[in-house]
Amino acid sequence: MQEMVQRIIAQGAKKIVVWTNKICIFARQTYESKGLRFIKKSEKTFYEYAGQRIHYEITVNFNLSNI
Numbered sequence: 001m002q003e004m005v006q007r008i009i010a011q012g013a014k015k016i017v018v019w020t021n022k023i024c025i026f027a028r029q030t031y032e033s034k035g036l037r038f039i040k041k042s043e044k045t046f047y048e049y050a051g052q053r054i055h056y057e058i059t060v061n062f063n064l065s066n067i
Contacts, residue, residue, distance in 0.1 A: 016058050018056050022054060037056060
């Protein structure tokens with residue numbers, strides 16, 4: 001995840017936005033442990049079995065050593 005963030009920052013991004021779905025608990029835990037904030041649950045779904053999309057984001061002005 002640290003390499004991904006570094007590449008995104010190197011390309012000039014000011015914010016990183018990701019989304020997952022309700023059943024991907026490991027992804028949600030990983031995002032939250034790395035400092036991404038929960039933003040919202042979307043009404044749209046990936047597929048019926050996957051549940052709602054869950055959006056997270058983080059601004060780029062953060063300490064990369066925490067990732």
